[in-house]
Structure formats: C-alpha cells, structure tokens
Amino acid sequence: MSQDQSNRTKTHHHNKLSRRNFFNGLVQVSVAGAIVAFVPGDVLARPLPPPNQNNWRSCNKCRTLFFNGFRSKGRCPAGQRHAANLGGQFVLTFDSPGPGQRDWRFCNKCFALFFDGFPNKGVCAAGGAHFAQGFNFTLLHDTRAAGHQPNWRFCKKCEALFFDGDSNKGVCAAGGGHVAAGFKFILRFRGNLEGDVEQNPVRP
Ligand SMILES: [Zn+2]
Ligand SMILES: [Zn+2]
Numbered sequence: 001m002s003q004d005q006s007n008r009t010k011t012h013h014h015n016k017l018s019r020r021n022f023f024n025g026l027v028q029v030s031v032a033g034a035i036v037a038f039v040p041g042d043v044l045a046r047p048l049p050p051p052n053q054n055n056w057r058s059c060n061k062c063r064t065l066f067f068n069g070f071r072s073k074g075r076c077p078a079g080q081r082h083a084a085n086l087g088g089q090f091v092l093t094f095d096s097p098g099p100g101q102r103d104w105r106f107c108n109k110c111f112a113l114f115f116d117g118f119p120n121k122g123v124c125a126a127g128g129a130h131f132a133q134g135f136n137f138t139l140l141h142d143t144r145a146a147g148h149q150p151n152w153r154f155c156k157k158c159e160a161l162f163f164d165g166d167s168n169k170g171v172c173a174a175g176g177g178h179v180a181a182g183f184k185f186i187l188r189f190r191g192n193l194e195g196d197v198e199q200n201p202v203r204p
C-alpha cells in the first residue's frame, strides 16, 4: 500500500464512522426531542392540587379543632369561646378527589370541625346539633406524612375532631371528655415543608 492509498483508506474509514455517529446523533436528538415535547404536555395535563384553608387551630380548653379565622371564636364546651393553641396552625384540604375521608365541615354555631356524614349531627356546644356551612373538607387517615400531626380523632359523642395525643381528652359538648372512634387522622400544619407549600400553595 502506498502512502497515498493508506491515507485514502483511513479517510474513507473515518467518513464511515462519522456518518454512523451522525445518524446516531439524529436518533438521539429525535428521542430527546420526543421527551422534551412530551414533558410539558404531561405537566399541563396534571390536575391542579385541591384548594385548602388555613387558620384551623386546636382549642387549649376543649381540644377540638376549630376555625380561628374569624374575630369571633365560636362556642367552647369548656365555657365561652375557644382559645387557640398557638403551637400549630393547621391547613385543611377541600374539594379534594381524595385520598381521605370527605364530609368534614365547619359548624357555624360552635366553629368546630365535625363529621357531617351521619344523619345525626352530634352535640354542639352552642346547643342542639352542629350545623354545616362552607367547604367540604377531606382528612387523611391511617397514614403518615411529613409535616402532618397524628393523633386526631373523631369523637363519637359530639362528632367533632379532637386531639387525642395525650391523657387530657378535653371537654366534650356531650359531657365529660371526648371519646375517640374510627379512623386515625393526620393534619397538615402550615409552614412545615417548603416543597409541599410550593406544590400546594396555602391560600391566605
Ligand atoms: Zn374549645
Ligand atoms: Zn357545633
């Protein structure tokens, strides 16, 4: 092989490799292009997170969860108005497709969160039964999640949600302390998870 032939062979070989790399490159670009075209569509197709409401607090006196967002603080079974425990501000999800249990409602008489899924509407500290108003909330239960507080239970006497995490069972509108039944709920508290708040922004 002359020097000239050897160079041409090398050149030819190099061109073949280059062409193969070029086609490989085209395949990679088209695959990458398909992914790039697919991802934004997927993001747009993802349903928006359900809305939520801030300003739910545990009452230091009765241990029920009540809405603290009004100037008036409802009616506490321990007497007069609820007194917010400032340790945790809870965020409740409403209009949610799940998971969790629906039909948790605000009572516009006592301001407690109560379960409205039974024909019987429990016992209200303001007299008679609870009366639902506003959003239909969904509570997560029998699961664990970062930024959520466990030990929230349904009281089978007054049908409100109360904190069952210590020996003090609060004051029940039906008399005595609350008595837990059913699911073990967890409540999300505000300002705990930056990423979570980003994805599921807390409404003011
Ligand atoms: Zn109270
Ligand atoms: Zn009530």
Ligand SMILES: [Zn+2]
Residues within 6 Å of the ligand: 155, 156, 157, 158, 159, 160, 171, 172, 173, 174, 177, 178, 179
């Ligand atoms: Zn109770």
